[in-house]
Amino acid sequence: MPVGVIGLGDIAQKAYLPVLTALPGLDLRLMTRDRAKLDRIADTHRIAQRYTDLGELIDSGIRAAFVHAATDQHVPITTALLEAGIDVYVDKPLDYHLAGARKLVELAEREGRSLMVGFNRRHAPGYVMAKERPRDLIVLQKNREGLPEAARTLVFDDFIHVVDSLLFLVPGEVEHVDVRSRVRDGLVEHVVLTLAGDGFTALGIMNRLSGSTEEILEVSGGDSKRAVHNLAEVIDHRGQPTVRRRGDWVPVARQRGIEQVVTGFLDAVRSGKVLSARDALYTHELCERIVNELETQAR
Known part of the structure; x- marks a missing residue:
């Protein structure tokens, strides 16, 4: 072909x-x-x-x-x-x-x-596994070191992965959206997105001055939690934690979806x-809303 x-x-x-x-x-x-x-x-x-x-x-x-x-x-x-x-x-x-x-x-x-x-995160094994668990509370952090950036490029180039992953993971219709940020000299230093609906809350966090490059997902509910670190390590918490790591011979491209x-x-x-691409368009609609909120908060 x-x-x-x-x-x-x-x-x-x-x-x-x-x-x-x-x-x-x-x-x-x-x-x-x-x-x-x-x-x-x-x-x-x-x-x-x-x-x-x-x-x-x-x-x-x-x-x-x-x-x-x-x-x-x-x-x-x-x-x-x-x-x-x-x-x-x-x-x-x-x-x-x-x-x-x-x-x-x-x-x-x-x-x-x-x-x-x-x-690709919709297809990453760790995030697919996270969707198997109760998801009353979802927290996804995608942080960077020393990279404050203008709102539009930060959101559409990078934070869009956080937005789309939350929309993939939420267990119901989003009824409430809230955006909080810190913007200095026109550059976004951090942004926090809250999505909420019937019985669930999802938080998306990006800190561009975190001192670390990392991506950590936690989903919890039913007195249990599943965490995914950097798309590679899956940790289940219910009493004693159990850890599953990417196999030595699993390609990075498969790990990342x-x-x-x-x-x-x-x-x-x-x-x-x-x-x-209608589902993807909704992600873009939410990103446009976030950019507008960030630019308003920066004024």
Whole structure:
């Protein structure tokens, strides 16, 4: 099956190409405007078909595409692909603004094509396991060291993973949303999101001055707790804690859900199943609301 990969930055190189090049039955075709980078990466993976022009890649007959280009290029690239009848997987976010994300989702629906957003945590084994447990209280922290940032890019580039993971894990309809933050000199130092509904509360926390890079999920209810540390270690608490660690030979891409989300998308393309991005659009809607709250609080 002919598949295009558009954009060859760090995420494409570290997370996606190792998975895609190991899958059988794919005819990979790489595209980036930087010819030297294109040749270097294609040589590394022994990929013959190389393009610096999107139109030429589309004309080559690809059935599906992975878009890993810069976020501000997602809308024009994905629009061209969808209008050409190509199913598309896009790195999060679809766009830095809700209007752009909504445009792509509605276009995919009109064209009858799949549009999938790279929310890999929905497929990460540790987070899937967390969904098996009672979830009266959910706390997810995704912290960084020395990285305060403007609200829009912080939320749509990074905090969006926290937002989407909470929406994946909550056991019911969200009825209440609250946002708290600390913003200095126009840069967000921390943000705390509260989602609540019938019988549950979910907290999403990001501290960009935490002194540590970490991701910790805790779900609790029924007098028990399950914690997931950095997507790799699962700890169950009910009296004496029990720890399950990622096996030595389990690939990082599988631990982080990259392998599963990629194969899920490609299986849908092969079978003709159309994947909707409506659920992902709700995540973008909530992120836009959070940005507006942060910018208001900064005034």
